Amino acid sequence: MNEEWLSAGLDGELSVEEQDELDAALASDPGLAALFDELQTVRSVLRSSAVPVDDATLRRLVTDAEAADSDAADAEATGLAPLVPLGRRRRVPTFAAAAAAMVIIASVVGGLGGSNSIPALGDLVERHEAAAAVIEGDEMPDMMDDMDPMPMDEASDAALPMPADYTMRHAFVDGRTVHLVYRSSRGDAVSVFRHEGDVDVDDLGSGSMASSDEADMWSAPMDGAYVAVVDGSGYVWIVVSGEPHEEMMDDMMYDLPRRSPSVGERLRDVADAAVDPFRLWD
Amino acid sequence: MTGADPTDAAGTVPTLDEVARDHSRFMYSVAYRLAGNHSDAEDVVQESLLRVKRGLVNYTPGSLQGWLARIVTNVFLDETRRRKRRPQTALPDDPDRVLAGAPGADEASAMESLPDHIQAALGDLQEEFRVAVVLCDVAGLSYGEIAAQTGVPVGTVRSRVHRGRLKLREALS
Numbered sequence: 001m002n003e004e005w006l007s008a009g010l011d012g013e014l015s016v017e018e019q020d021e022l023d024a025a026l027a028s029d030p031g032l033a034a035l036f037d038e039l040q041t042v043r044s045v046l047r048s049s050a051v052p053v054d055d056a057t058l059r060r061l062v063t064d065a066e067a068a069d070s071d072a073a074d075a076e077a078t079g080l081a082p083l084v085p086l087g088r089r090r091r092v093p094t095f096a097a098a099a100a101a102m103v104i105i106a107s108v109v110g111g112l113g114g115s116n117s118i119p120a121l122g123d124l125v126e127r128h129e130a131a132a133a134v135i136e137g138d139e140m141p142d143m144m145d146d147m148d149p150m151p152m153d154e155a156s157d158a159a160l161p162m163p164a165d166y167t168m169r170h171a172f173v174d175g176r177t178v179h180l181v182y183r184s185s186r187g188d189a190v191s192v193f194r195h196e197g198d199v200d201v202d203d204l205g206s207g208s209m210a211s212s213d214e215a216d217m218w219s220a221p222m223d224g225a226y227v228a229v230v231d232g233s234g235y236v237w238i239v240v241s242g243e244p245h246e247e248m249m250d251d252m253m254y255d256l257p258r259r260s261p262s263v264g265e266r267l268r269d270v271a272d273a274a275v276d277p278f279r280l281w282d
Numbered sequence: 283m284t285g286a287d288p289t290d291a292a293g294t295v296p297t298l299d300e301v302a303r304d305h306s307r308f309m310y311s312v313a314y315r316l317a318g319n320h321s322d323a324e325d326v327v328q329e330s331l332l333r334v335k336r337g338l339v340n341y342t343p344g345s346l347q348g349w350l351a352r353i354v355t356n357v358f359l360d361e362t363r364r365r366k367r368r369p370q371t372a373l374p375d376d377p378d379r380v381l382a383g384a385p386g387a388d389e390a391s392a393m394e395s396l397p398d399h400i401q402a403a404l405g406d407l408q409e410e411f412r413v414a415v416v417l418c419d420v421a422g423l424s425y426g427e428i429a430a431q432t433g434v435p436v437g438t439v440r441s442r443v444h445r446g447r448l449k450l451r452e453a454l455s
Contacts, residue, residue, distance in 0.1 A: 007440065011418060038454070041451075041454060042454060045454065046419035047420070051307075051311040053314070053320070057310075057324070
């Protein structure tokens with residue numbers, strides 16, 4: 001026998017023969033019997049310990065979950081961001097959300113590109129437009145089954161208007177990612193970051209996925225537009241549109257160094273430096 | 283802690299209200315033992331309840347608490363992975379968390395009976411050991427169920443449960 005049999009015996013996970021062998025060992029080895037007793041105590045403590053949570057907290061969690069599910073259902077009804085289980089990502093693409101996102105991304109990136117001489121942006125625009133075309137076309141027939149595709153012009157109408165007056169407000173690197181944050185005069189925000197390694201869209205949380213050969217699109221059921229495009233090069237574009245999300249963006253990006261001193265040491269804020277942040281990606 | 287496993291012998295699928303009424307405390311216990319703090323446990327439970335609601339349509343009557351424990355654990359592991367990849371979301375920078383208010387009377391009373399040193403020792407365990415111990419001793423899953431949940435052989439589960447308990451034994455001694 002080996003020592004692991006002690007725990008297995010406590011849990012009733014041994015065969016009859018193994019249990020007999022364990023019983024014999026415990027009877028002849030006081031040290032082993034003492035360890036067995038201690039493990040039994042650990043097991044009993046864990047099984048009998050209460051977790052301090054009151055009924056009001058539990059009721060609130062249930063209420064919040066139901067409200068969140070209701071919000072998701074409302075979002076699904078709009079065609080903007082229907083939910084799919086996380087484990088099924090890449091299986092249930094959503095054309096309308098993908099098209100709307102691509103329109104948003106293209107318009108935002110186009111706006112940025114118009115005021116910046118940064119070749120990488122143009123490349124990304126082409127990539128995203130190509131991805132949108134793939135999603136719209138016949139190259140992904142499994143995606144189009146059982147769907148009522150939204151025409152691109154209609155998707156454009158569904159997307160929130162994105163002014164082309166975005167300016168870069170903040171940029172930093174944290175060793176793993178490069179974050180660039182743009183804001184418009186009306187409070188919309190675009191965040192672009194790039195991981196050194198592959199980007200797993202599960203990082204982005206619960207939401208819907210649409211995929212093509214060149215890009216993954218993820219959208220979250222929020223009040224407004226909140227979409228992200230993960231392209232094949234590891235760039236992640238997040239578009240947050242609308243005033244309700246300003247606080248969230250602040251949490252995500254702007255105040256990170258101030259709010260997180262321990263991480264701030266690893267950050268290199270280039271917002272006020274004469275550095276082309278895109279060159280950080282080279 | 284685990285209580286009776288409400289295996290649904292009648293073959294009926296519970297409603298979300300029934301799950302919430304009868305098992306939300308169980309879900310919270312698993313989440314708290316895994317996460318180690320109330321803020322994260324609440325997040326895990328809320329997301330788990332969402333998944334339960336969406337999953338009930340496909341739920342096959344059986345070990346309900348086993349199913350719920352798997353959902354809670356998956357949510358916890360998803361969140362853990364997400365935080366590892368996006369470190370800014372894992373930072374203790376939320377003032378509400380850093381400067382938590384005093385617990386209410388009920389919670390303070392309950393906390394008196396909580397073995398903090400065991401919870402702390404649980405939190406110090408490597409994730410794979412903590413998950414194995416919590417699923418075994420808090421959720422009451424069998425080694426086979428834990429193996430299916432975590433995608434490792436039963437022998438590995440046996441080893442992880444034992445090694446986890448050995449670490450916790452040191453905290454008790």
